Amino acid sequence: MATEEIKKVVLAYSGGLDTSVILRWIKDRFGCEVIAYCADIGQGDETEGLEAKALKTGASKLHIVDLREEFARDFVFPMMRANAVYEAYYLLGTSIARPMIAKQQVAIAREEGADAVAHGATGKGNDQVRFELTYARLAPDLKIVVPWRRLDWPFKGRADMVAYASEKKIPVPVTAEKPYSMDRNMVHVSYEGGILEDPWREPYNDMFRLTVSPEDAPNKPEYVEIEYAGGNPVAINGERLTPARIIQRANEIAGRHGIGRVDLVENRYVGIKSRGVYETPGVTILFHGHRAVEQLTLDREVMHLRDSLIPRYAEMVYYGYWFAPEREALQALMDNTQKYVSGVARLKLFKGGVWIAGRKSPNSLYDSKIASFEEAGGFNQADADGFIRLAGMRLRALARVDTKS
Secondary structure, eight states: OOGGGOSEEEEEOOSSHHHHHHHHHHHHHHOOEEEEEEEESSOGGGGTTHHHHHHHHTOSEEEEEEOHHHHIIIIIHHHHHTTOOBTTTBOOHHHHHHHHHHHHHHHHHHHHTOSEEEOOOOTTSSHHHHHHHHHHHHOTTSEEEOGGGOTTOOOSSHHHHHHHHHHTTOOOSOOSSSOOEEEEOSSOEEEESGGGGSTTSOOOGGGOSSOOOGGGSOSSOEEEEEEEETTEEEEETTEEOOHHHHHHHHHHHHHTTTOOEEEEEEEOTTSOEEEEEEEOHHHHHHHHHHHHHHHHHSOHHHHHHHHHHHHHHHHHHHHTOTTSHHHHHHHHHHHHTTTTOOEEEEEEEETTEEEEEEEEOTTOOOOHHHHOSSOOTTOOTTHHHHHHHHHTHHHHHHHHHHHHO
16 A cells, blocks of 8 residues: 555554554554544543643544443443353453444544544454444445554564564553553453463463452452343442443442453454453443343243344354444344343342342243242143143154164
C-alpha cells in the first residue's frame, strides 16, 4: 500500500504497548494524520493522562467516548440473556467489546472524514477478525491498516516493541518483569502472553485487578439478591441501577470474594490454541442469578432448545460475527425465551464459589403441591403407567430384535 493512499486514519487506541507503537509507526510510515480513539467501556483509570500521551506519541487528536451504558445495555446484556459461554468457561468479555469499539470507531471516521481505520490486533489472534468483520458490515468502503500483517512491519514480537517504545520514550505498562498483555473493560480483565504462554505455569497472584485471591477472601459468606426483568438484571439487594452500574456493583461484591477467575487454554478462530487468564467477577454472579430465575420460569422444551444453541451463539460472539444476520436472528430467538424471566435470585458467595440459595418469580412454573412427595396435589401417579409404557415401546421393540441375534 503506497503512502499517498492513506490520508487520515482513525486508530483504535488504548495507550498500551501495541497501539502506542502502532500510532507512531503509522504516522512515520504513511506520513498521514492519525486520530486516536479510545472507547471508555469501563477500564477504570486507564484513560487518565491518555490524551497527553496520544498527542506526544504523534496523534493529531484523541477521542475518548463514554460508551459504558451503551456497551452494557446493547452488547453485554443481550449476550447475557443468551447465557453465552465459550468452551464451558469463557464469558466473552473481550469478544463482546470489540464490535462495540469498532462500531464507534466507524462513526468517528465518518465524523472526521477519514479514509481509513486501524487496529492493533495481531495476525495470530481473534480481535483482528472481530474488528474487521464489524468494519465489513458497517463501513465496507473504509481502508483498513493492520500493521501486524504488513510485510514492512519491523517488529517480530512484543519484546521488539518494548525496545522500540523505550527508544522513542513511549511509556507503556509492559515491562520485562511483567511481560504479559492485559485488556480491561467493565465485564472482565484478560491476561495473555509472556509468562502465561506456558500453560503449566500458575499466574502471579498480584496480576489480578478485580478480585482478591479466594484464599484471602472473607471467612464469612455473603448473600446477595439480584432482581431480573425480562432476562435482564435490574437491581442488586433491592437497589435499582442502570445496566453499567449493575455490572459495576456486581464486580465490587463478587470481587471481594475472589469470584470469577478462569484459566483457560482456548481454541482461537484462526486455528491456534492459546492460554488466557480471565477474571470476570460481576458477570459470573449475574450469570448464576439469571440461571436461577430461569429454572422457575422457562418451559422445559424452550430451555432445552435454547441451551442447545448456546454454543453456537457463543461461537458467533467469540469469532466476531456480532453484526452478522445469523447472530441477529438467533438473538431474536434468545430474547423471545426471556419474556417471563423475571424474579429474584439469592446467591451465596464464599471463597471463590457461587451457590444458589433461593429463587422466586411471579411467573414461576413451579408448583410445590404437584412437586411434593407428601401430597398428590392434583397429580395422579397412576398416569405414569401409560406414559412409561409408551415411552418404552421402541426400546421393547429393539429388545425383541436383540434376542434374535
